[in-house]
Amino acid sequence: MAAGLREMRQSLHSVRVEVAERETRRDAPEDTAQSFARWSEMFLSGDRAQFLTPDSYGPLPPRRNWLAGKPFGRPLNEKSVRDAVGQVYCLRPPGDGPAEALLVPYRWIGGISDEIPYDMHVSVREEPSQYPRALPWAPPLFAGRGWAEGWQHGYPVETPYISLASSDPADWVVDRREVKDGRPAIRVWVPLSERPLAREWPVEGATTWEGLLAWFTDDSHHDLFRVEHAHHLRAEDAADAAPGRWTGDATVCRLSDFRSLPDGGRMPFAGTTTAYRQPPGEFLVWGESEEGAPDHPLVWASRTSEWRVEALEPLDPTAELWIDAPEGSYRSEGRGGQIAGVSRPWSWLVLMTGSRNGPYWALGPPAGLALVAVLVWGVRRRHPARRGRNAAP
DSSP states (O other): OHHHHHHHHHHEEEEEEEEEEEEEESSSSSSSOEEEEEEEEEEETTEEEEEEOOOOOOOOOOSSSOOOOOSSSSSSOTTTGOOOOEEEEEOOOGGGSSEEEEEEEEOOTTTTOSOOOTTSSSOOOOOOSSOOOOOOOHHHHHHHHHTTTHHHTOOOOTTTHHHHHOOOOGGOOEEEEEEETTTEEEEEEEEEEOOOOOOSSSTTEEEEEEEEEEESSSSSOOOOEEEEEEEEEEEEEESSOOOOOOEEEEEEEEEEEEEEEESEEEEEEEEEEEEEOOOOOOOEEBBOOTTTTBTTTTTEEEEEEEEEEEEEEEOOTTTOOOOOOTTTTTEESOOOOOESSOOOHHHHHHHHHTTTTTTHHHHHHHHHHHHHHHHHHHHHHOOGGGTTTTTOO
C-alpha cells in the first residue's frame, strides 16, 4: 500500500497540471451556503512550484458546474507574467532564497495603459471575507512535497490525505478488512497523538484518540480512496468496531477516478474533502449515516471542496519556476509582505490604503500643510513688519 503512494509521488515529480475546483461554505448551520469556483494551472517539480489562478476566480456562475481557463502551457517568467491576469504564486526551497512569492497583476478597466501593470486594487494581504483564499488545491499532487502540509493550512485536520501520504508507514496499523463505501477495503489506522487514558464515554470500553483512518482498495492496486481525520473512538482491541464514531470536528477526504500514470503508479483524478463542525464548546459523539451525512442534528458540513484534474503532462525537471517579483507587485516571504521596488514605509502605506497611489493621498495633505507652514514662516521671517514688529509708533 505504501509502495503505491511512493510510486505515485515519483511519477508526479515534474508535471504540468490543470485543475478545476468548486467549494461550498457555511460558517453556521443556519447560514446560506456560499459557492465558489476557480481554475488553476500548476507547474510542479520537486519542492518547486508555480501556480496561476486567472481572474475568473470567484462565485460559481449560475448553471455552470466548473470554471474553465486558458492555459499558458509553459511556466511564466519575468516577461510573460505581465500578460497574466490573476494570481501567480511561486514556491521554492528556503535555502534558495525567499521561500514564496505572491504576484498579483491588475489591469486598468477601459484599457488605460500603465507603465507597471501591478496594483494593489486586488486585495492581497486579506482576501474579501466572502471569498476563500485563492490557492489551488489538489492533495495527491502535493503529497510528499516539503511545503505542502504547512503551505495552505498547516494542520492535519485540513490535509488528511497529505498527512497520511507523508507519514512513516512504520506507524501504520492495519486494522482489518471490511466493506467501505460499497467496496472491499483494507482499513489502516495512523495515530497522531500518544496513547490516551481511558475516559468515561457513551461507548463503553472505548477511548478517544486523534488520528487518521484510511481505506485502501482490497485488490492488486491498493488505491487509497478515503482518509478521515478526527478524534476517533478506539476500543482496546484495534480490530473492534469502535472506529467509525467520532468526537469533536472531523474532516473526510474521498478520492475517485483512479488512472494509471505514464511513469508508473496510479493517481485519483478527482476528489472531495468535507469538513464537519459542531457548535463551539460541544464535544459530541457522532458518525456518518449510510448517505454520508452526519447522524447528529447539531453537526453540519461547514466546507465541501471538490477538485478534478483536467490535464496532466510531463514537465522538464530543469524548468525555472521562480519569478523575481516585478516592481510594484506584492512579495511574500513568509514573514509578512512588501511591495517590490519600494521602501518598507512606502510599501506599508500601499498595503494599508489598498492602492499604489494610496501613499500620495495619505502623505499629500500633511505634506501640503507642512509646505504652507514653511512658506508662511519664511515670509514672516523675511518681512518682520508684516508680523506687527518694528511698526512705527
